[in-house]
Amino acid sequence: MEEKFVHTFKGTLTQEHQLKxxxxxxxxxxGGLMPVxxxxxxxxxxxxxxxxxMIAEGLxxxxxxxxxxATFYSQFTLVPKGIYRISVCLGTACYVKGSxxxxxxxxxxxxxxxxxxxxxxxxxxxxxxCVGACGLAPVIMVNEEVYGKVxxxxxxxxxxxxxxxxxxTE
Amino acid sequence: MTLEELAKIRxxxxxxxxxxxxxxxxxxxxxxxxxxxxxxLICGGTGCTSSGSKHVVDALEEAxxxxxxxxxxxxxxxxxxxxxxxxxxxIVYPEGAFYSQITPEGARRxxxxxxxxxxxxxxxxxxxxxxxxxGSIISLxxxxxxxxxxxxxxxxxxxxxxxxxxxxxxxxxxxxxAKVLTSMTPDDVIREVTAxxxxxxxxxxxxTGKKWAFARASEGDMKYVCCNADEGDPGAFMDRSILEGxxxxxxxxxxxxxxxxxxxxxxxxxRAEYPIAVQRLAIxxxxxxxxxxxxxxxxxxxxxxxxxxxxxxxxxxxxxxxALMTSIEGHRGxxxxxPPFPAVKGLFGKPTVLNNVExxxxxxxxxxxxxxxxxxxxxxxxxxxxxxxxxxKITNIGLVEIPMGTTLRExxxxxxGGIPDGKKFKAAQTGGPSGGCIPACHIDxxxxxxxxxxxxSMMGSGGLIVLDEDTCMVxxxxxxxxxxxxxxxxxxxxxxxGTRRLLxxxxxxxxxxxxxxxLEKIEELALHMKSSSLCALGxxxxxxxxxxxxxxxxxxxxxxEDKSCPSxxxxxxxxxxxxxxxxxxxxxxxxxxxxxxxxxxxxxxHVIDREKCIKCGLCMRNCNFDAVYTR
Numbered sequence: 001m002e003e004k005f006v007h008t009f010k011g012t013l014t015q016e017h018q019l020k021x022x023x024x025x026x027x028x029x030x031g032g033l034m035p036v037x038x039x040x041x042x043x044x045x046x047x048x049x050x051x052x053x054m055i056a057e058g059l060x061x062x063x064x065x066x067x068x069x070a071t072f073y074s075q076f077t078l079v080p081k082g083i084y085r086i087s088v089c090l091g092t093a094c095y096v097k098g099s100x101x102x103x104x105x106x107x108x109x110x111x112x113x114x115x116x117x118x119x120x121x122x123x124x125x126x127x128x129x130c131v132g133a134c135g136l137a138p139v140i141m142v143n144e145e146v147y148g149k150v151x152x153x154x155x156x157x158x159x160x161x162x163x164x165x166x167x168x169t170e
Numbered sequence: 171m172t173l174e175e176l177a178k179i180r181x182x183x184x185x186x187x188x189x190x191x192x193x194x195x196x197x198x199x200x201x202x203x204x205x206x207x208x209x210x211l212i213c214g215g216t217g218c219t220s221s222g223s224k225h226v227v228d229a230l231e232e233a234x235x236x237x238x239x240x241x242x243x244x245x246x247x248x249x250x251x252x253x254x255x256x257x258x259x260x261i262v263y264p265e266g267a268f269y270s271q272i273t274p275e276g277a278r279r280x281x282x283x284x285x286x287x288x289x290x291x292x293x294x295x296x297x298x299x300x301x302x303x304x305g306s307i308i309s310l311x312x313x314x315x316x317x318x319x320x321x322x323x324x325x326x327x328x329x330x331x332x333x334x335x336x337x338x339x340x341x342x343x344x345x346x347x348a349k350v351l352t353s354m355t356p357d358d359v360i361r362e363v364t365a366x367x368x369x370x371x372x373x374x375x376x377x378t379g380k381k382w383a384f385a386r387a388s389e390g391d392m393k394y395v396c397c398n399a400d401e402g403d404p405g406a407f408m409d410r411s412i413l414e415g416x417x418x419x420x421x422x423x424x425x426x427x428x429x430x431x432x433x434x435x436x437x438x439x440x441r442a443e444y445p446i447a448v449q450r451l452a453i454x455x456x457x458x459x460x461x462x463x464x465x466x467x468x469x470x471x472x473x474x475x476x477x478x479x480x481x482x483x484x485x486x487x488x489x490x491x492x493a494l495m496t497s498i499e500g501h502r503g504x505x506x507x508x509p510p511f512p513a514v515k516g517l518f519g520k521p522t523v524l525n526n527v528e529x530x531x532x533x534x535x536x537x538x539x540x541x542x543x544x545x546x547x548x549x550x551x552x553x554x555x556x557x558x559x560x561x562x563k564i565t566n567i568g569l570v571e572i573p574m575g576t577t578l579r580e581x582x583x584x585x586x587g588g589i590p591d592g593k594k595f596k597a598a599q600t601g602g603p604s605g606g607c608i609p610a611c612h613i614d615x616x617x618x619x620x621x622x623x624x625x626x627s628m629m630g631s632g633g634l635i636v637l638d639e640d641t642c643m644v645x646x647x648x649x650x651x652x653x654x655x656x657x658x659x660x661x662x663x664x665x666x667x668g669t670r671r672l673l674x675x676x677x678x679x680x681x682x683x684x685x686x687x688x689l690e691k692i693e694e695l696a697l698h699m700k701s702s703s704l705c706a707l708g709x710x711x712x713x714x715x716x717x718x719x720x721x722x723x724x725x726x727x728x729x730x731e732d733k734s735c736p737s738x739x740x741x742x743x744x745x746x747x748x749x750x751x752x753x754x755x756x757x758x759x760x761x762x763x764x765x766x767x768x769x770x771x772x773x774x775x776h777v778i779d780r781e782k783c784i785k786c787g788l789c790m791r792n793c794n795f796d797a798v799y800t801r
Binding site: 030031032035065073076090091092093095099101125128129130131132133134136137139146148151152153 | 216217219220221254255256257289403404405406407442443464480481482483484485486497499500501502503516517559562567568599602633637641646649659667786787788791
């Protein structure tokens with residue numbers, strides 16, 4: 001059987017401290033769970049079960065409720081993302097201009113599917129909903145950088161340029 | 171803030187902003203009265219930011235400093251001008267010179283040659299439609315793109331700085347709220363909004379005044395006003411553009427709604443995917459509070475109201491009103507059965523009014539100019555204007571606002587500049603995953619809520635995607651079904667299972683396994699989903715399929731009976747071949763083919779092995795002689 005790649009939780013004390021402060025801010029706010037999850041993901045980069053447990057205890061709600069909300073919304077992720085998060089827009093405007101082909105090219109290039117992360121932790125691919133840059137369709141994003149009017153060949157070149165950069169995120 | 175203070179700010183800033191609205195000669199006259207000789211407006215919305223407007227702003231700031239022009243040239247970062255395809259966009263007033271696709275180098279040149287003392291417009295860098303054949307510049311409002319537009323909801327987008335409340339006040343901002351609080355009763359407000367004929371711009375088209383009246387009539391110690399900015403329809407960006415370009419107009423309208431129904435608190439539920447809009451909205455909130463335009467005892471009256479921002483987290487269903495409220499409450503964003511309607515039992519169980527961003531954007535002009543003026547625009551049943559995000563296979567991709575009743579032909583051929591590459595128009599998709607297609611034969615239909623419904627589509631929130639002959643209609647409905655399958659919240663069975671079954675039929679058809687009776691089965695299933703789904707997501711999920719079957723049945727039949735895709739999109743139904751008369755035997759394709767499916771020696775004709783071919787299209791894209799084709 002193929003061995004499954006498991007991420008171990010490596011939260012730091014500083015992160016835990018930040019999370020506790022965050023929980024304290026939102027504890028009494030009606031509907032505070034969503035903002036807490038959003039900002040907790042900002043602290044840790046993802047929402048592992050350890051973090052969800054701390055949130056459930058902190059807010060005084062059940063873990064299943066936290067888990068239910070965390071898995072309902074596509075913005076929340078229970079697994080870490082790559083250093084370079086590639087998002088391929090599959091909004092209608094991009095789709096009719098061939099973004100499915102772009103996604104396929106990138107998946108083939110990196111050997112992973114949308115929603116996955118490369119074993120070295122360098123890249124993750126997500127297909128996203130409209131990013132709103134329809135004038136530039138088809139659009140891909142690598143972290144916050146937007147690339148417009150992308151062709152399959154350019155998509156490959158863009159990935160290459162990040163492979164060359166390695167893990168440096170300057 | 172008092173009314174006098176509001177009037178003072180308005181008087182101080184009015185001339186400066188007026189320069190941007192006037193025709194050239196008058197603008198020059200007005201500019202002379204202000205402390206700035208020139209004003210440079212550059213779009214800082216998502217579209218232009220994505221095409222690099224930040225770098226242009228940096229270059230401008232630097233160049234202006236170097237040339238010591240900062241005191242005479244005002245740089246304003248605005249919201250969307252509309253012509254996103256030509257971004258980054260920069261306009262220089264008082265001339266109204268419209269620079270398109272401007273680069274940092276171009277911007278530096280404009281500083282040196284145009285903005286400097288005695289300089290003149292750099293014609294080569296202008297949007298060429300604004301340059302007459304004799305070399306003179308025509309005003310932007312005379313260009314094809316803007317000529318037929320009418321800006322009500324977008325009135326301030328691309329005109330004011332969204333991060334400066336004083337500029338909003340200069341264009342009559344918060345005057346409507348002042349008028350309402352000091353001279354109108356809540357019932358007067360509701361009467362005015364009802365008389366205007368304004369209907370919900372989020373898609374459903376429910377009369378706004380009626381909604382407010384219901385909430386006003388509901389008893390409750392606490393009431394809420396919410397703004398739906400969870401614009402999830404793929405390819406739509408109207409609401410985002412309004413929030414990026416004119417956030418205060420939404421806050422002001424929410425306060426008016428709150429006064430009308432007797433609410434104390436408001437929420438804006440906005441997509442987290444819109445960072446610029448969120449940021450500008452947050453700035454606007456802070457400024458409005460600092461000016462006392464939100465908070466306790468606004469304008470010294472007994473009316474108190476404040477607003478909070480809540481971020482969505484990527485769930486399309488949260489655009490549905492009850493799901494949105496469940497999400498604000500901090501739960502999984504699942505819809506609730508109606509009745510009870512939100513006006514009776516909404517957010518946290520209290521009476522709530524929920525309107526879309528664009529609906530709110532229409533409220534202040536109605537209060538200031540009157541319902542008579544507003545209802546004079548549009549058609550018999552649909553008043554006012556509608557903003558569309560026009561995208562897909564069209565030249566002028568961007569944001570347009572037209573009076574209701576404008577025809578699709580006017581939008582596509584005149585405002586949109588037609589279909590690029592000489593392709594033929596096939597259909598327009600409106601309403602996104604809940605809407606349908608308007609085929610070429612109905613291109614002269616005047617657009618309003620009812621005409622679109624009659625065609626089997628819907629107004630939706632305003633996404634308008636243009637499709638040309640290269641678009642496969644079966645594939646596009648499969649695309650929408652994939653979307654609704656992923657976004658169905660799973661609470662009710664007709665939607666959860668129904669969307670999946672519909673998608674399976676479409677996958678069967680596009681992979682060449684379709685059977686003639688599939689179409690009937692789809693139609694029957696769609697009927698059940700419409701009648702029994704809990705919310706609009708499931709009730710309307712079948713619309714893209716139904717409307718394409720209605721207008722493009724022949725394409726479905728071709729997929730099912732001939733096992734062919736007329737637009738050559740569905741991979742399983744096309745084969746790649748090499749035209750013997752065009753192939754020169756250059757071996758390029760054989761070398762590129764990732765699976766070694768192409769055989770042939772140099773200078774000999776090449777052949778594709780169909781068994782091995784994975785239809786990636788690499789050979790076709792790279793052939794220098796156009797010898798590879800599909801059939």
